[in-house]
Amino acid sequence: MSKIVVIGANHAGTAALNTILDNYKGNEVVAFDSNSNISFLGCGMALWIGKQISGPEGLFYSNKEKLEGKGARIYMETPVEDIDYEKKVVHARGKDGKEYHESFDKLILATGSVPIVPKIEGIDLKNVQLVKLYQNAEEVIEKLKDESIKDVVVVGAGYIGVELAEAFVRCGKEVTIIDCVETCLSGYYDKDFTDIMRDNLKAHGVKLAFGETVQKMEGSGRVEKVITDKGEHKADMVIMAIGFRPNTALGGNHLELFRNGAFLVDKYQETSVKGVYAIGDCATVYDNSVQEVNYIALASNAVRSGIVAAHNSCGKDLESVGVQGSNGISIWGVNMLSTGLTLTKAAKLGIQAAAVDYEDLQKPAFIEKNNQKVKIRIVYDKESRVVLGAQMTSEYDISMGLHMFSLAIQEKVTIDKLKLVDLFFLPHFNQPYSYIALAAQKAE
Numbered sequence: 552m553s554k555i556v557v558i559g560a561n562h563a564g565t566a567a568l569n570t571i572l573d574n575y576k577g578n579e580v581v582a583f584d585s586n587s588n589i590s591f592l593g594c595g596m597a598l599w600i601g602k603q604i605s606g607p608e609g610l611f612y613s614n615k616e617k618l619e620g621k622g623a624r625i626y627m628e629t630p631v632e633d634i635d636y637e638k639k640v641v642h643a644r645g646k647d648g649k650e651y652h653e654s655f656d657k658l659i660l661a662t663g664s665v666p667i668v669p670k671i672e673g674i675d676l677k678n679v680q681l682v683k684l685y686q687n688a689e690e691v692i693e694k695l696k697d698e699s700i701k702d703v704v705v706v707g708a709g710y711i712g713v714e715l716a717e718a719f720v721r722c723g724k725e726v727t728i729i730d731c732v733e734t735c736l737s738g739y740y741d742k743d744f745t746d747i748m749r750d751n752l753k754a755h756g757v758k759l760a761f762g763e764t765v766q767k768m769e770g771s772g773r774v775e776k777v778i779t780d781k782g783e784h785k786a787d788m789v790i791m792a793i794g795f796r797p798n799t800a801l802g803g804n805h806l807e808l809f810r811n812g813a814f815l816v817d818k819y820q821e822t823s824v825k826g827v828y829a830i831g832d833c834a835t836v837y838d839n840s841v842q843e844v845n846y847i848a849l850a851s852n853a854v855r856s857g858i859v860a861a862h863n864s865c866g867k868d869l870e871s872v873g874v875q876g877s878n879g880i881s882i883w884g885v886n887m888l889s890t891g892l893t894l895t896k897a898a899k900l901g902i903q904a905a906a907v908d909y910e911d912l913q914k915p916a917f918i919e920k921n922n923q924k925v926k927i928r929i930v931y932d933k934e935s936r937v938v939l940g941a942q943m944t945s946e947y948d949i950s951m952g953l954h955m956f957s958l959a960i961q962e963k964v965t966i967d968k969l970k971l972v973d974l975f976f977l978p979h980f981n982q983p984y985s986y987i988a989l990a991a992q993k994a995e
């Protein structure tokens with residue numbers, strides 16, 4: 552029997568706790584979290600703010616009681632302040648100031664990430680909002696009740712920014728989205744695809760301020776405008792969504808870090824200190840598309856890494872299969888999905904990649920209803936011909952198709968293997984000649 556301490560009990564921590572408690576009886580399991588809630592699905596934030604769901608209740612899948620019911624001891628609102636890696640003790644402090652000291656045999660760090668906050672003038676003005684926690688979503692919804700909030704500026708046109716831009720338009724606000732890059736979603740898609748999302752945002756009335764860098768915010772107490780290198784934007788509320796950074800202060804000088812400060816872990820989620828694991832947004836992943844360690848903050852990675860660390864901390868060897876960073880977004884019915892490398896990213900990394908594109912209807916033309924266009928790009932290595940990435944977009948739900956590409960990258964499948972791959976056909980779903988195979992056949 553060993554004593555396992557988990558620090559952070561959101562998606563990664565909860566996955567680790569559930570795996571330990573469900574599969575390995577008899578361990579002493581203790582977890583600390585500085586927040587007052589567990590397992591808030593940030594992915595529901597835009598749906599909640601944009602009134603596409605009736606409330607936040609369904610956005611939680613665990614809590615202190617559930618985990619304690621399985622035998623863990625959970626300290627909420629109790630941040631861990633320090634870890635003695637030599638003596639193997641964690642030191643935490645409750646809301647009431649009470650100190651807690653827990654020894655451990657195995658330690659799992661699941662301290663996640665925090666939003667990046669630029670050090671610019673005006674960042675502390677009222678109504679400049681971060682959007683990470685359940686409490687942040689509550690704050691935004693509360694503030695939106697104030698009808699004098701008419702203009703909302705979203706800084707960062709990545710996944711959070713684009714999802715929230717839609718949500719604020721749905722709330723009847725005038726929305727401007729700023730990104731320092733010339734387009735939106737540039738971390739996930741090539742230009743042909745980002746152009747589609749750009750046009751989608753524009754068609755729904757979002758003002759685009761791409762290629763602009765925010766220099767400061769102005770207002771008397773409350774934010775009134777955002778000043779960029781190219782102009783200024785009226786703002787009654789500003790949403791900062793320019794990415795996450797790993798929250799790794801607890802590593803001190805003890806744990807080896809990745810270039811962005813994430814805990815560097817091996818395929819067993821173990822850090823540079825034996826018996827200390829790191830999972831989720833505070834840790835690195837092994838990225839199969841580049842065959843290297845990388846940092847990709849996603850809930851999907853968080854839960855899988857939690858499962859891997861849990862088994863290893865309980866003595867069962869389980870190696871991670873790595874990730875492809877597979878992701879998706881759905882904005883006013885335009886679905887976009889990507890996995891692995893874009894052509895742009897491959898070029899930046901000096902990888903000799905090529906891409907094939909194909910556009911078709913999802914189903915045979917004689918299907919007159921719910922039969923939308925699909926656009927696909929497959930990126931592959933010119934020399935080895937191994938699939939490196941894929942991007943898909945449609946108003947049809949094409950999400951299951953992307954999973955195949957995720958597996959193809961993981962398993963190093965070549966583009967040639969996709970040319971005649973057995974893909975079932977039924978007109979209710981698809982065409983006899985699949986656009987996936989037809990795209991692959993374009994690879995010379």
Ligand SMILES: Cc1cc2nc3c(=O)[nH]c(=O)nc-3n(C[C@H](O)[C@H](O)[C@H](O)COP(=O)(O)OP(=O)(O)OC[C@H]3O[C@@H](n4cnc5c(N)ncnc54)[C@H](O)[C@@H]3O)c2cc1C
Binds near residue numbers: 560561586595662852
């Ligand atoms: C608006 C939004 C939408 C998102 N949508 C998606 C999506 O659709 N799909 C997707 O895959 N990902 C999405 N993500 C990303 C996803 O939420 C994160 O990747 C995920 O939360 C990572 O989980 P985690 O448990 O590793 O870290 P976190 O969620 O950051 O949790 C870390 C936990 O550690 C606790 N903690 C930190 N420091 C301490 C300490 N010193 N002591 C005790 N406790 C501590 C924190 O209180 C927190 O509960 C979204 C994120 C946001 C904000």
Ligand SMILES: NC(=O)c1ccc[n+]([C@@H]2O[C@H](COP(=O)([O-])OP(=O)(O)OC[C@H]3O[C@@H](n4cnc5c(N)ncnc54)[C@H](O)[C@@H]3O)[C@@H](O)[C@H]2O)c1
Binds near residue numbers: 669729738878
């Ligand atoms: N649908 C999903 O899967 C989903 C949804 C939300 C969040 N997430 C994940 O959560 C994490 C955080 O999301 P995010 O949207 O904050 O990050 P992101 O990396 O998706 O986007 C950040 C955006 O901010 C821009 N940017 C960076 N610095 C800037 C600056 N100084 N000024 C203006 N723009 C700047 C970048 O060009 C980029 O477009 C990501 O890992 C994301 O994948 C995923």
